[in-house]
Amino acid sequence: xxxxxGGRTRHYRTVTxxxxxxxxxxxxxxxxxxxFKIASTRDYRAxxxxxxxxxxxxxxxxxATAAYGLAQGARAFRGGGLAKFRAHVGKVFQTLKEAxxxxxxxxxxMLQVRREMRAGKTVAEQQALALAAAEEFAxxxxxxxxxxxxxxxxxxxxGMRVLTHCNAGWLAFVDIGSxxxxxxxxxxxxxxxHVFCDETRPRAQGASLTAxxxxxxxxxxxxxxxxxxxxLMQRGEIDLVIVGSDRTLGRTGEVANKIGTYTKAVLAARHxxxxxxxxxLSTIDWGMRRGRDIPIEERSEGEVLGAWGVVESSKAKxxxxxxxxxxxxxxxxxxxxxxxxxxDLTPPxxxxxxxxxxxxxxxxxxxxxxxxxxSAAH
Amino acid sequence: xxxxxGGRTRHYRTVTxxxxxxxxxxxxxxxxxxxFKIASTRDYRAxxxxxxxxxxxxxxxxxATAAYGLAQGARAFRGGGLAKFRAHVGKVFQTLKEAxxxxxxxxxxMLQVRREMRAGKTVAEQQALALAAAEEFAxxxxxxxxxxxxxxxxxxxxGMRVLTHCNAGWLAFVDIGSxxxxxxxxxxxxxxxHVFCDETRPRAQGASLTAxxxxxxxxxxxxxxxxxxxxLMQRGEIDLVIVGSDRTLGRTGEVANKIGTYTKAVLAARHxxxxxxxxxLSTIDWGMRRGRDIPIEERSEGEVLGAWGVVESSKAKxxxxxxxxxxxxxxxxxxxxxxxxxxDLTPPxxxxxxxxxxxxxxxxxxxxxxxxxxSAAH
Numbered sequence: 064x065x066x067x068x069g070g071r072t073r074h075y076r077t078v079t080x081x082x083x084x085x086x087x088x089x090x091x092x093x094x095x096x097x098x099f100k101i102a103s104t105r106d107y108r109a110x111x112x113x114x115x116x117x118x119x120x121x122x123x124x125x126x127a128t129a130a131y132g133l134a135q136g137a138r139a140f141r142g143g144g145l146a147k148f149r150a151h152v153g154k155v156f157q158t159l160k161e162a163x164x165x166x167x168x169x170x171x172x173m174l175q176v177r178r179e180m181r182a183g184k185t186v187a188e189q190q191a192l193a194l195a196a197a198e199e200f201a202x203x204x205x206x207x208x209x210x211x212x213x214x215x216x217x218x219x220x221x222g223m224r225v226l227t228h229c230n231a232g233w234l235a236f237v238d239i240g241s242x243x244x245x246x247x248x249x250x251x252x253x254x255x256x257h258v259f260c261d262e263t264r265p266r267a268q269g270a271s272l273t274a275x276x277x278x279x280x281x282x283x284x285x286x287x288x289x290x291x292x293x294x295l296m297q298r299g300e301i302d303l304v305i306v307g308s309d310r311t312l313g314r315t316g317e318v319a320n321k322i323g324t325y326t327k328a329v330l331a332a333r334h335x336x337x338x339x340x341x342x343x344l345s346t347i348d349w350g351m352r353r354g355r356d357i358p359i360e361e362r363s364e365g366e367v368l369g370a371w372g373v374v375e376s377s378k379a380k381x382x383x384x385x386x387x388x389x390x391x392x393x394x395x396x397x398x399x400x401x402x403x404x405x406x407d408l409t410p411p412x413x414x415x416x417x418x419x420x421x422x423x424x425x426x427x428x429x430x431x432x433x434x435x436x437x438s439a440a441h
Numbered sequence: 442x443x444x445x446x447g448g449r450t451r452h453y454r455t456v457t458x459x460x461x462x463x464x465x466x467x468x469x470x471x472x473x474x475x476x477f478k479i480a481s482t483r484d485y486r487a488x489x490x491x492x493x494x495x496x497x498x499x500x501x502x503x504x505a506t507a508a509y510g511l512a513q514g515a516r517a518f519r520g521g522g523l524a525k526f527r528a529h530v531g532k533v534f535q536t537l538k539e540a541x542x543x544x545x546x547x548x549x550x551m552l553q554v555r556r557e558m559r560a561g562k563t564v565a566e567q568q569a570l571a572l573a574a575a576e577e578f579a580x581x582x583x584x585x586x587x588x589x590x591x592x593x594x595x596x597x598x599x600g601m602r603v604l605t606h607c608n609a610g611w612l613a614f615v616d617i618g619s620x621x622x623x624x625x626x627x628x629x630x631x632x633x634x635h636v637f638c639d640e641t642r643p644r645a646q647g648a649s650l651t652a653x654x655x656x657x658x659x660x661x662x663x664x665x666x667x668x669x670x671x672x673l674m675q676r677g678e679i680d681l682v683i684v685g686s687d688r689t690l691g692r693t694g695e696v697a698n699k700i701g702t703y704t705k706a707v708l709a710a711r712h713x714x715x716x717x718x719x720x721x722l723s724t725i726d727w728g729m730r731r732g733r734d735i736p737i738e739e740r741s742e743g744e745v746l747g748a749w750g751v752v753e754s755s756k757a758k759x760x761x762x763x764x765x766x767x768x769x770x771x772x773x774x775x776x777x778x779x780x781x782x783x784x785d786l787t788p789p790x791x792x793x794x795x796x797x798x799x800x801x802x803x804x805x806x807x808x809x810x811x812x813x814x815x816s817a818a819h
Binding site for chain 2: 095275287326359369393
């Protein structure tokens with residue numbers, strides 16, 4: 064999507080590859096929303112580290128980063144025959160896989176690259192095919208998001224007020240995003256609408272990343288505390304909810320997503336507000352039988368007990384606090400602990416529809432349509 | 442309640458009066474939870490300023506502060522007859538009233554003091570009666586909270602996990618608190634239970650004040666993000682919810698309280714978890730006919746877009762960020778705005794019971810019992 068830096072507006076993808084320098088180019092997401100910077104990784108180890116350190120995050124975005132990282136590693140190979148090359152690629156694969164051990168997207172993306180590069184008969188051919196396959200993966204991710212937008216755009220009518228939670232935006236993918244895709248498509252059509260971004264504590268991805276994205280695209284929006292959506296719904300000020308999902312169960316239509324999603328679904332159901340989940344097909348889990356079996360990650364207490372931001376003012380006595388610097392502040396009582404579940408599970412009866420690149424489905428219709436959806440996923 | 446400072450545990454009220462120095466003693470709530478300090482105001486103007494600047498906050502606490510402030514102002518009067526004294530008291534009253542123009546508690550408290558002091562026949566007598574009346578108001582506030590605890594304690598059975606929102610604790614009153622009263626009573630009985638404190642963004646009174654209170658009393662507790670309660674309820678990890686209220690409508694049983702309360706009530710109803718509201722009788726509004734008529738204060742955007750805390754670590758390059766200082770950090774995208782409704786309204790059908798000093802009532806039973814409740818309020 065577009066980013067305006069120093070008065071100049073340019074299109075950026077979250078992840079791209081520069082063949083001339085064999086480097087992966089990443090939007091440095093840890094600095095957002097306060098600073099826009101492109102990080103460049105010169106070898107696959109640096110790319111793996113960028114995934115580990117969350118320079119890049121989001122299912123589609125880390126998938127594409129790993130795909131590019133594998134191509135980058137393959138292209139850096141010098142001398143030796145195919146056997147040595149294959150061993151080298153295996154090592155690169157392993158390093159990138161271990162960068163975020165619980166994520167499935169990097170592995171799936173790299174498997175796809177490795178499958179396609181094996182058609183090459185020489186090292187050079189395989190190197191070229193690896194890059195082509197990584198580009199194909201990244202383009203595919205963007206195309207899937209675009210298709211989500213095509214299907215979802217009809218939900219956003221003129222004058223609507225749309226709530227979203229966390230960041231299921233283009234920063235989480237290669238471009239366009241999932242929950243944001245219908246919004247960007249509606250904007251491209253000239254529809255007037257307004258977005259409420261849930262702050263999404265504890266990590267505040269809504270206030271920081273989604274708000275930044277929407278601001279860059281010129282979409283009308285406001286940040287709200289996670290506590291405020293219920294009140295706004297009660298007052299008739301929200302017409303539609305669109306969120307993303309980390310994992311959707313194909314068999315049951317249950318949706319695992321950022322903590323707080325379930326709460327918004329419960330509120331939306333009470334107020335008869337349509338609640339949609341926008342997902343690429345790769346996040347549908349066709350095997351798992353019950354949502355309760357999804358392990359809910361318990362994250363660090365520090366996320367709940369404080370927050371990261373940029374210092375804007377301080378109560379320092381004497382020496383002034385340095386303003387404009389990123390800092391973590393402790394908000395909570397210093398002797399208290401916290402619980403911090405990272406995700407929650409929304410049951411299908413609270414979900415109006417699942418917006419996929421292959422169309423919009425009722426959550427309980429996914430399984431019946433699995434043949435279509437599974438073949439469209441590739 | 443108890444506070445431990447430097448290894449010594451002592452009982453403190455939120456507000457007290459020192460007759461020898463004619464000063465009001467206040468727990469400096471703006472420094473909590475990071476620092477415990479008693480602020481002393483030497484004249485009524487300083488007391489009014491302490492209310493304005495939120496050294497003290499919470500309905501009962503600012504009521505008692507204004508009552509003491511009126512006595513303080515009356516006692517500072519020197520020379521002149523009763524007419525001059527009355528004019529002086531009128532000025533003191535006005536100054537304290539204007540300290541928080543929308544709050545009703547300071548006005549009600551001061552009216553009570555002024556009524557009682559008028560029995561005095563001389564300036565000296567009225568001065569003495571003013572202080573006695575202020576003490577009576579403060580003692581009454583503490584006694585009401587104690588009675589809430591007596592009635593509410595039976596709700597907290599051994600092993601329960603209790604959710605609370607915002608701070609309806611002793612810091613908001615003279616002592617004991619409203620939502621916390623049943624907890625402190627249960628602890629005094631030796632019951633084992635655990636409290637989840639909603640962080641309560643944007644101002645985080647749950648993470649800071651309630652967590653501090655509970656820690657000081659040694660009550661088992663953890664802070665959670667406002668997003669997490671739904672998930673915990675879904676997993677069967679919350680057995681009871683107790684919150685406070687800023688205003689409860691006697692005619693309808695609707696409850697206005699800190700933003701996010703309504704959301705917790707909706708979630709509790711879905712999970713069939715008892716949802717109680719603990720209130721002193723003075724917060725029941727017997728006149729208003731519809732909750733929708735309660736004006737919902739729209740607070741500053743800055744509260745949502747950032748947070749205050751103590752700097753624990755920073756990403757400063759070169760010169761180090763000074764740690765341990767209070768600072769406001771901007772969390773949200775710098776070019777985004779916010780909506781910030783301060784309160785919301787919970788309908789009676791979501792409320793299991795209202796815990797009052799006169800017993801526990803169904804919200805729709807308040808009106809039928811208004812004679813009893815109105816007479817018990819005084």
